[in-house]
Amino acid sequence: MTQTPQLSDGNLWLHFTRTDDWRGPRPSVPILDRGEGCYVWDTEGRRYLDGLSALFCVQVGYGREEMVEAAQRQMRKLPFATNWGTAHQPAIDLAAALAERFPGDLDHVFFVNSGSEAVETALKLARQYHTANGEPGRHKVISRNYSYHGTTLGALGVTGLAGARAPYEPLIPGHHHVPNTNQYRCQSSPNCAPCDLMCAMAVERTIVAEGPDKVSAVFLEPVQNAGGCFTPPPGYLQQVRDICDRYGVLLVSDEVICAFGRLGTWTGAERYGFAPDIITFAKGVTSAYAPLAGAVFNHRIADALSSERGKMFNHGATWGGHPVSCAVALANIGVFESEDVLGNVQRNEDWLGGQLRELQARHEIVGDVRGTGYFWALELVADREHKVLFTPEQSEQLLRGFLSTRLLELGLICRADDRDEPVIQISPPLIADRTILGEMVDILDQVLGEATKRMQNGHPGKPDHERTMPTQPEGGSAL
Numbered sequence: 054m055t056q057t058p059q060l061s062d063g064n065l066w067l068h069f070t071r072t073d074d075w076r077g078p079r080p081s082v083p084i085l086d087r088g089e090g091c092y093v094w095d096t097e098g099r100r101y102l103d104g105l106s107a108l109f110c111v112q113v114g115y116g117r118e119e120m121v122e123a124a125q126r127q128m129r130k131l132p133f134a135t136n137w138g139t140a141h142q143p144a145i146d147l148a149a150a151l152a153e154r155f156p157g158d159l160d161h162v163f164f165v166n167s168g169s170e171a172v173e174t175a176l177k178l179a180r181q182y183h184t185a186n187g188e189p190g191r192h193k194v195i196s197r198n199y200s201y202h203g204t205t206l207g208a209l210g211v212t213g214l215a216g217a218r219a220p221y222e223p224l225i226p227g228h229h230h231v232p233n234t235n236q237y238r239c240q241s242s243p244n245c246a247p248c249d250l251m252c253a254m255a256v257e258r259t260i261v262a263e264g265p266d267k268v269s270a271v272f273l274e275p276v277q278n279a280g281g282c283f284t285p286p287p288g289y290l291q292q293v294r295d296i297c298d299r300y301g302v303l304l305v306s307d308e309v310i311c312a313f314g315r316l317g318t319w320t321g322a323e324r325y326g327f328a329p330d331i332i333t334f335a336k337g338v339t340s341a342y343a344p345l346a347g348a349v350f351n352h353r354i355a356d357a358l359s360s361e362r363g364k365m366f367n368h369g370a371t372w373g374g375h376p377v378s379c380a381v382a383l384a385n386i387g388v389f390e391s392e393d394v395l396g397n398v399q400r401n402e403d404w405l406g407g408q409l410r411e412l413q414a415r416h417e418i419v420g421d422v423r424g425t426g427y428f429w430a431l432e433l434v435a436d437r438e439h440k441v442l443f444t445p446e447q448s449e450q451l452l453r454g455f456l457s458t459r460l461l462e463l464g465l466i467c468r469a470d471d472r473d474e475p476v477i478q479i480s481p482p483l484i485a486d487r488t489i490l491g492e493m494v495d496i497l498d499q500v501l502g503e504a505t506k507r508m509q510n511g512h513p514g515k516p517d518h519e520r521t522m523p524t525q526p527e528g529g530s531a532l
């Protein structure tokens with residue numbers, strides 16, 4: 054009798070996961086088997102509340118028959134056709150649906166398969182736009198420190214995480230990184246009182262320093278994930294928009310995480326009332342029932358790429374806008390609207406924020422709570438009064454040696470991450486009600502209490518031999 058293949062056989066290689074967590078006789082990563090609503094079960098039958106929506110993407114939860122049926126119908130009718138020399142109705146319908154729901158004149162949709170490809174697409178759209186306008190010298194790109202924008206070499210250049218970039222340098226030249234909107238540790242005006250928007254002015258300074266006629270685009274997330282939910286101070290996004298306009302630079306809102314309800318609106322641009330030239334999206338567009346991503350762009354760009362006979366966007370991907378994925382995305386939009394998923398987030402976001410702030414009040418270890426919608430982070434500190442960071446050793450012991458393990462033991466998937474300061478990232482499915490959110494908060498409450506005691510006793514983590522579950526390494530899964 055042949056045996057069931059095991060992760061420990063070493064055939065499957067995991068993404069952004071320390072090899073010592075899964076190579077060897079006793080891998081510590083859970084092997085997930087099935088899902089229902091906001092919960093998943095592993096192959097041992099253990100149940101977890103998915104407080105990360107897989108990776109910020111299972112917006113409408115698991116086990117949705119609507120999505121399965123949409124995929125089956127499309128597979129039976131026409132399993133595949135390209136958007137490359139031909140077109141198909143699911144892609145046409147989905148592009149129209151996105152144009153209707155994305156703000157302003159963001160009416161043109163180019164489909165690809167992943168967030169990284171969406172960022173590559175935006176990089177190329179911007180370059181070709183400038184070339185079409187007689188400015189081929191505009192190739193530099195500005196993005197923010199600690200941001201994550203993907204793994205392909207162009208997107209990795211946009212990414213501002215040194216640890217993710219280092220093994221692959223030299224990267225494509227011309228990428229420059231500016232301060233993000235970390236209000237908790239802002240050097241210029243702590244806690245924005247009053248906020249002088251130095252972070253926006255840094256964008257302008259960099260454009261001027263690099264040569265305004267050389268800069269193609271500014272990339273940013275409305276709420277930056279890596280580092281832990283850096284929300285924009287009031288006026289920041291509008292000021293960056295003005296700066297881009299002043300120097301003829303395109304503004305790209307990377308909404309691979311923020312779009313499709315994570316912030317309680319279809320897009321982060323809508324949530325914060327600013328007008329990017331391009332929005333990149335992925336993850337939530339299908340609630341992760343099928344891979345799909347893309348870039349939505351405005352008339353300016355569309356006109357520049359099509360004004361002359363024979364012109365085209367010189368870019369494509371075989372699977373881009375796969376008909377099955379497009380059919381699933383349309384079903385997903387149907388669920389969002391029939392169940393008022395955005396309304397659910399809007400009704401609960403303040404309550405969830407309040408619950409997390411209560412955790413902060415109860416546990417000394419929580420230095421900051423930040424976020425919006427169903428997208429939150431708790432920053433952990435060694436000394437709250439003085440915002441003192443953990444040493445790298447303490448951080449390693451706390452996150453890797455204790456928190457990640459303990460959260461999983463108590464049945465909660467969320468992320469303990471230390472690519473900037475240590476944070477716990479929380480991003481539940483958008484259908485979660487207050488009972489489910491409360492269950493998540495209760496588990497966090499218990500774990501933070503235990504973590505605080507360990508820190509006070511000088512033992513932030515378990516001894517090495519007791520480690521079982523993994524966390525994310527620096528430069529690791531920023532997704």
Ligand code: PMP
Binds near residue numbers: 167
């Ligand atoms: N941009 C952002 C903002 C992301 O968070 C991610 C990954 N989550 C990406 C791009 C890359 O997406 P993917 O992993 O689908 O390539």
